[in-house]
Amino acid sequence: MSSNQFFNHQGPWSDATEPLMCTDTGDWRTKRPVVDREKCIFCGFCAIYCPVQVMEMKADYFEPDLGFCKGCGICAKECPKNAITMVSEGEFVS
Amino acid sequence: MAEKKKGRLTNVLDYLKHDDPFSKGVAFCPGCGLELLLRFIPRVLGNDIVITGTPSCSAPVLLGQNRQSWHTLSYFGTLMTGAAANATGLVRYYKKAGIDNTVVCFNGDGTANDIGFGNLSGAAERNEPFIYICYDNEGYMNTGIQKSGTTPYGATTTTTPYGTVHRGKNLRRMNLGLKMAMNKIPYTATATLSDLEDLAKKLLKAKKAKERGFCFLHVFAPCPTGWGADPADTIDICRQAVKSNYFPLWEAENGKIRMTKTVKKPKPVSSYTKMMKKFNHMTEKDMKILQEDVEYEYCLLGGLSVLEAECQLPVSAEDGGEKL
Ligand SMILES: Cc1ncc(C[n+]2csc(CCOP(=O)(O)OP(=O)(O)O)c2C)c(N)n1
Ligand code: SF4
Ligand code: SF4
Ligand code: SF4
Numbered sequence: 541m542s543s544n545q546f547f548n549h550q551g552p553w554s555d556a557t558e559p560l561m562c563t564d565t566g567d568w569r570t571k572r573p574v575v576d577r578e579k580c581i582f583c584g585f586c587a588i589y590c591p592v593q594v595m596e597m598k599a600d601y602f603e604p605d606l607g608f609c610k611g612c613g614i615c616a617k618e619c620p621k622n623a624i625t626m627v628s629e630g631e632f633v634s
Numbered sequence: 635m636a637e638k639k640k641g642r643l644t645n646v647l648d649y650l651k652h653d654d655p656f657s658k659g660v661a662f663c664p665g666c667g668l669e670l671l672l673r674f675i676p677r678v679l680g681n682d683i684v685i686t687g688t689p690s691c692s693a694p695v696l697l698g699q700n701r702q703s704w705h706t707l708s709y710f711g712t713l714m715t716g717a718a719a720n721a722t723g724l725v726r727y728y729k730k731a732g733i734d735n736t737v738v739c740f741n742g743d744g745t746a747n748d749i750g751f752g753n754l755s756g757a758a759e760r761n762e763p764f765i766y767i768c769y770d771n772e773g774y775m776n777t778g779i780q781k782s783g784t785t786p787y788g789a790t791t792t793t794t795p796y797g798t799v800h801r802g803k804n805l806r807r808m809n810l811g812l813k814m815a816m817n818k819i820p821y822t823a824t825a826t827l828s829d830l831e832d833l834a835k836k837l838l839k840a841k842k843a844k845e846r847g848f849c850f851l852h853v854f855a856p857c858p859t860g861w862g863a864d865p866a867d868t869i870d871i872c873r874q875a876v877k878s879n880y881f882p883l884w885e886a887e888n889g890k891i892r893m894t895k896t897v898k899k900p901k902p903v904s905s906y907t908k909m910m911k912k913f914n915h916m917t918e919k920d921m922k923i924l925q926e927d928v929e930y931e932y933c934l935l936g937g938l939s940v941l942e943a944e945c946q947l948p949v950s951a952e953d954g955g956e957k958l
Pocket of ligand 4: 661662663665666667668669691771775776856857858859860
């Protein structure tokens with residue numbers, strides 16, 4: 541018997557008709573990762589190490605989903621080419 | 635414009651075959667090692683696993699709130715005292731009902747090494763067919779960073795503070811992984827987040843080995859909030875822990891230990907401890923005690939890994955020991 545027959549729905553605590561809970565964790569951020577697309581060699585290290593898993597694969601570079609990126613700075617630290625800079629969110633306030 | 639120089643995409647992505655079952659914004663601190671581990675497991679093992687877990691930092695996210703959930707996995711919330719006993723009940727039910735699936739009993743070190751150790755030990759003895767994963771953040775983080783049996787010597791926590799009387803934890807860290815491997819269960823392994831391919835391979839091996847019985851993974855997962863570390867350093871802390879032999883990577887099939895990574899020139903443990911505030915106060919003397927403990931455990935591991943090849947009698951039986 542396949543397990544999928546039993547587990548193709550949401551977890552037992554959830555109501556399958558309601559969407560998953562989601563917090564705007566992007567609001568927590570004090571620094572924003574900015575990717576230099578020219579420097580990026582498309583190795584994917586930033587993506588695998590990001591705890592929130594928000595580094596999205598584009599044509600030949602990676603880019604964070606800023607709606608949920610918590611600004612931890614792991615991607616910038618782990619990038620072998622230093623293609624990611626953590627920039628203070630204050631810089632982006634217009 | 636010249637063609638941009640491209641590297642090779644990391645192998646780790648090949649192991650991420652399944653969707654991330656968690657919603658994008660969940661309530662773990664920035665840089666939390668537990669979050670990376672929790673998102674990684676179902677992406678490697680599949681979304682049809684059943685997770686059980688206890689009150690801990692993982693619970694607010696795994697349990698959900700009111701009628702809503704943070705993820706689409708099946709989850710069974712248990713008490714800290716009965717984590718492995720509850721997972722045992724689940725696998726036995728599935729076996730009787732003829733349902734083939736993977737139960738992952740996912741707990742912090744406080745549950746695994748201390749409060750829920752009795753029934754973890756029992757499940758290992760009975761060789762229950764599920765995967766027990768302990769994420770080791772070296773303390774009871776969710777209740778405010780208290781020390782656990784895996785908190786290392788010297789580390790400050792809220793119950794082992796540094797001050798005029800105390801100098802952090804004055805007891806040594808327990809080695810949970812070795813303790814479990816000694817039970818000759820089908821599969822035991824240590825893993826950490828800097829070596830994700832190694833972790834993925836071990837998860838897949840455990841999924842296979844659980845057909846033969848109990849599997850135990852001990853995963854080192856830093857807690858920047860509790861350890862006083864920069865959230866950006868989480869992965870590097872794991873790397874330094876491996877490079878200094880503070881957290882060696884090995885696996886054991888039926889108790890037979892094999893190193894999955896050996897470090898040619900181990901760094902001093904201070905290269906690891908300097909990355910977080912919980913060790914800030916340590917003097918050279920304190921550091922020596924920790925260093926010697928790390929070396930002792932590594933020697934023990936080395937000795938056990940050659941045990942089968944050149945099994946020797948304990949020294950005292952040969953010379954010096956009382957002859958009967
Ligand atoms: C038997 C029992 N004792 C104490 C508690 C209180 N408690 C809730 S969460 C927690 C900490 C759990 O620590 P650990 O398992 O290491 O997970 P972490 O918080 O580090 O993620 C404790 C002690 C409890 N729920 N049950
Ligand atoms: S780690 Fe750096 S070089 Fe590699 S994909 Fe990410 S941004 Fe590009
Ligand atoms: S800063 Fe942290 S959360 Fe944001 S993309 Fe980088 S690793 Fe992910
Ligand atoms: S306290 Fe530590 S283990 Fe708990 S969510 Fe925060 S960083 Fe993670």
